[in-house]
Amino acid sequence: MAFDSLSEKLQNVFKNLRRKGRLTEEDVKAALKEVKLALLEADVNFKVVKNFVKSVQERAVGSDVMNGLNPGQMVIKIVNEEMVKLMGSETTEIALKPGIAITVIMMAGLQGAGKTTTTAKIAGKLKQKGKKPLLAACDVYRPAAIAQLQTNGEKQGVEVFSMGDSHKPVNIAKAAVEHASKNGFNVVILDTAGRLHIDEEMMDELIEIKEQVDVSQTILVVDSMTGQDAVNVASTFEEKIGIDGVVLTKLDGDTRGGAALSIRAVTGKPILYIGMGEKLSDLEQFYPDRMASRILGMGDVLTLIEKA
Amino acid sequence: AKTRKNIVSGFESVFSGFSRIDDDFYEELEEILIMGDIGVRATEEILDSLKEKVKENKIKDPADCKELLIDSIKEQMNVGDTAYRFEDEKSVVLIIGVNGVGKTTTVGKLAGKLKSQNKKVIMAAADTFRAAAGEQLHEWANRAGVDIVGGQDGADPAAVVFDAVQAAKARKADVLLCDTAGRLHNKKNLMEELKKINRILEKEYPEAYRETLVVLDATTGQNALVQAKQFSEAAEITGIVLTKMDGTAKGGIAVAIHSELGIPVKYIGVGETIDDLQKFDADQFVDALFDTQTEE
Ligand SMILES: Nc1nc2c(ncn2[C@@H]2O[C@H](COP(=O)(O)OP(=O)(O)OP(=O)(O)O)[C@@H](O)[C@H]2O)c(=O)[nH]1
Ligand SMILES: Nc1nc2c(ncn2[C@@H]2O[C@H](COP(=O)(O)OP(=O)(O)OP(=O)(O)O)[C@@H](O)[C@H]2O)c(=O)[nH]1
Ligand SMILES: [Mg+2]
Ligand SMILES: [Mg+2]
Numbered sequence: 133m134a135f136d137s138l139s140e141k142l143q144n145v146f147k148n149l150r151r152k153g154r155l156t157e158e159d160v161k162a163a164l165k166e167v168k169l170a171l172l173e174a175d176v177n178f179k180v181v182k183n184f185v186k187s188v189q190e191r192a193v194g195s196d197v198m199n200g201l202n203p204g205q206m207v208i209k210i211v212n213e214e215m216v217k218l219m220g221s222e223t224t225e226i227a228l229k230p231g232i233a234i235t236v237i238m239m240a241g242l243q244g245a246g247k248t249t250t251t252a253k254i255a256g257k258l259k260q261k262g263k264k265p266l267l268a269a270c271d272v273y274r275p276a277a278i279a280q281l282q283t284n285g286e287k288q289g290v291e292v293f294s295m296g297d298s299h300k301p302v303n304i305a306k307a308a309v310e311h312a313s314k315n316g317f318n319v320v321i322l323d324t325a326g327r328l329h330i331d332e333e334m335m336d337e338l339i340e341i342k343e344q345v346d347v348s349q350t351i352l353v354v355d356s357m358t359g360q361d362a363v364n365v366a367s368t369f370e371e372k373i374g375i376d377g378v379v380l381t382k383l384d385g386d387t388r389g390g391a392a393l394s395i396r397a398v399t400g401k402p403i404l405y406i407g408m409g410e411k412l413s414d415l416e417q418f419y420p421d422r423m424a425s426r427i428l429g430m431g432d433v434l435t436l437i438e439k440a
Numbered sequence: 441a442k443t444r445k446n447i448v449s450g451f452e453s454v455f456s457g458f459s460r461i462d463d464d465f466y467e468e469l470e471e472i473l474i475m476g477d478i479g480v481r482a483t484e485e486i487l488d489s490l491k492e493k494v495k496e497n498k499i500k501d502p503a504d505c506k507e508l509l510i511d512s513i514k515e516q517m518n519v520g521d522t523a524y525r526f527e528d529e530k531s532v533v534l535i536i537g538v539n540g541v542g543k544t545t546t547v548g549k550l551a552g553k554l555k556s557q558n559k560k561v562i563m564a565a566a567d568t569f570r571a572a573a574g575e576q577l578h579e580w581a582n583r584a585g586v587d588i589v590g591g592q593d594g595a596d597p598a599a600v601v602f603d604a605v606q607a608a609k610a611r612k613a614d615v616l617l618c619d620t621a622g623r624l625h626n627k628k629n630l631m632e633e634l635k636k637i638n639r640i641l642e643k644e645y646p647e648a649y650r651e652t653l654v655v656l657d658a659t660t661g662q663n664a665l666v667q668a669k670q671f672s673e674a675a676e677i678t679g680i681v682l683t684k685m686d687g688t689a690k691g692g693i694a695v696a697i698h699s700e701l702g703i704p705v706k707y708i709g710v711g712e713t714i715d716d717l718q719k720f721d722a723d724q725f726v727d728a729l730f731d732t733q734t735e736e
Contacts, residue, residue, distance in 0.1 A: 172474060172480050173480055175477075178474050242687070244541060244542060244657065248571075249571075273712070275576045275579035276575035276576035277572075279572035280571045280575075280576070281571075287571075328684075328688075330687065355657070357538070357657075357663045358659050359477040359659060359660055359661025359664075359693065360477050361477075364688050365659075382539060382624065384626075385538065385625070385663065386624075386625075386626045386666060387661075387662075391661070410539065410569075410622075
C-alpha cells in the first residue's frame with residue numbers, strides 16, 4: 133500500500149537534518165506535509181486534517197528536539213500526542229444504571245454498519261458482567277432483520293422481544309421496556325433499522341423513540357471503512373438525535389480507520405468498542421493510542437519514539 | 441424511493457466563483473475531489489492532467505476548465521459497449537464484496553429488473569454463514585417472483601452454487617444470480633472459499649456468460665481500492681455496483697478504482713426497494729461529485 137512508506141518518506145525528508153536544537157518552521161512544515169497526506173490516505177476528513185495540522189504546527193514550531201530523535205521524529209511525537217489527546221485519552225464504558233433499574237440502549241446508524249451484530253455482541257458483554265439484557269427487534273423494514281436478531285440472540289442466550297413487522301418501532305420499544313420491567317431484565321437494547329442521516333422520516337422515528345422511551349444511551353454504529361462522509365453522518369446523527377458513544381465495526385479489515393478521528397473531532401463523543409469480526413465474541417475495548425498509531429500507519433516510528 | 445438530487449448551482453458555483461485560474465482555484469478543486477473520496481493520488485493525477493490541458497489550450501477562464509475536467513473524468517468512467525451483455529445472454533452473475541455493502545439487496549434488485557424483462561431467473565443463496573442470510577434472500581426472491589436454491593444455514597457455499605447450476609440447467613434459466621457471504625478481503629480462508637465457488641462455476645457451467653460484480657458501499661473511503669484489488673485476485677471482476685448512492689457520500693473511490701484497475705461501475709444502488717437500481721450514468725455521477733451543496 134502507498135502509505136506503508138510514510139516512515140521511510142519522513143526519514144528521507146530529514147536525512148540531512150541531524151542537528152539538534154529547536155524545531156524550525158521549515159522542519160515542521162516539511163514533516164507535516166507528509167503527515168497530512170498520510171491522514172488523508174487514512175480517510176480522515178479533509179477539514180479535520182486541515183485543522184489538526186494547523187494546531188500541531190502551532191505547538192511544534194519552536195519546541196525542543198529531544199535527545200535521540202531527529203526533527204522529523206520529534207514532529208511525529210507531537211502529532212501522535214495530539215492525536216491521542218483528540219481521540220480521548222482513556223477508554224470509556226457504556227454507562228449503566230445500578231441494580232434493577234433499566235438501562236435502555238438504542239443502536240443507530242447507516243445501513244449495513246453492523247448494528248444488529250453489535251447489539252448481540254454488547255448483550256453478551258453485559259451478560260458476562262451479570263446484567264440481564266433483553267434485545268428488542270425494532271427494525272421492521274429490512275427483510276429478515278427480526279430473524280437475524282433472533283438467531284443472534286439465541287447464540288448469546290439472550291431473549292429477543294419482537295412484535296413482528298407490523299407495529300411502529302416506537303411502540304415495540306415501549307412494549308419491550310414494559311416487558312423488561314415485568315420480567316426482571318435490567319438492560320434493553322433496541323436494534324433499529326439502518327437509515328440515512330438525510331432521511332427525515334426515518335430520523336424522526338428515532339427522535340420519537342427518544343421522546344417516548346427513557347433511552348439512556350444512544351450508540352452510533354459506524355463502519356470503520358467509512359470515508360470522507362463520516363463527518364456528515366456523525367454530526368447529523370448527533371444534531372438530530374443526540375448520541376452518547378460510538379462503536380466502530382469491521383476493524384478486523386485492513387482499513388486505517390481515519391473515520392475514528394473525524395468522528396471524535398466533530399462530535400466529541402467517546403468510541404466505546406471496536407468490532408473485530410463477525411463472531412459475536414469479536415467486540416473489543418477501544419484504545420485511543422492504538423487507534424492513533426493505526427491511523428498514522430507508522431507503528432515502527434512510534435516505537436522508536438517511545439524509547440527515546 | 442429517494443433519488444439523488446442534482447443541484448446544478450452547487451456544481452456551477454465551483455467554477456464560476458473564481459475569476460482566475462490560480463493556486464486557490466486548484467486548491468478548491470483538490471478539496472472537492474478529496475472530499476468526494478477520490479483519494480490523494482487520483483486527485484493529483486486528475487489535476488496534473490487538467491493543468492497540462494489548461495496550458496496547452498491557453499485557457500484563462502475557470503468556467504472553461506469545467507468542461508475539460510468533467511469530460512476527462514467522464515471519459516475515464518465510460519462503461520463500454522458490452523457492459524450489460526449478460527442481461528441478454530444465458531449467464532451467471534456472481535455477487536461478491538465485504539460485509540454489509542448491499543450484496544443481497546443488489547441480487548434482489550437485479551432479479552426484479554431481469555424478471556421484468558421476462559427473463560427466467562434463479563437465485564443461489566450461497567451465504568450460509570450470516571444469521572438469517574437465507575431468509576433475507578428468500579424474501580427478495582418472493583418480491584421479485586423468482587426461484588431460489590439453497591439457503592440452509594451452515595451448508596457449504598460451493599455446494600449450494602453447484603446445486604444452483606444444476607437447477608439453472610434443468611430449468612433452462614436465463615440468468616443465475618449468486619449471492620455470497622460478506623467477506624473482508626484480508627481473510628485468506630474466506631477468499632479461498634470464493635475461489636472455490638469460482639472454480640465450480642467455471643467447471644460446471646462453462647456455457648454460461650460470466651459476470652462477476654464487486655459490490656462497494658459508496659460511503660467507503662480509500663479501503664475500497666484495496667478491496668477491489670484483492671477481490672480481483674480471487675475472481676475475474678467484470679464490474680462494480682456502487683450502493684447507497686442515495687446518501688451524501690460521492691463514491692469517488694470508484695474513479696480511482698477505474699483508473700488503477702480498469703474496472704467500470706455498472707450499476708448504482710439508490711435505495712432499499714426493488715426498483716432502486718440504476719445503470720451507471722457517468723454524466724450524472726460526475727455532476728454529483730462536484731455538487732458541494734451537502735457539504736456545507
Ligand atoms: N468482519 C466484520 N464484519 C462485521 C462486523 N460487525 C458486523 N459485521 C458484518 O457486517 C454485516 C452487516 O452487519 P449487520 O449487523 O447486519 O448490520 P446492520 O447495521 O444491522 O445492517 P442493517 O440493519 O441492514 O442496517 C454482516 O455481514 C455482519 O456479519 C465486524 O466487526 N467485523
Ligand atoms: N440507502 C440504501 N441502502 C441500501 C442500498 N443497498 C442496500 N442497502 C441496505 O444496506 C443494508 C445491507 O444490505 P445487504 O444487502 O444485506 O448487504 P450484504 O452485502 O448482503 O450484507 P452481508 O451479507 O451481511 O455482508 C440493508 O439495510 C439494505 O437495505 C442502497 O442502494 N441504498
Ligand atoms: Mg440490522
Ligand atoms: Mg448478504
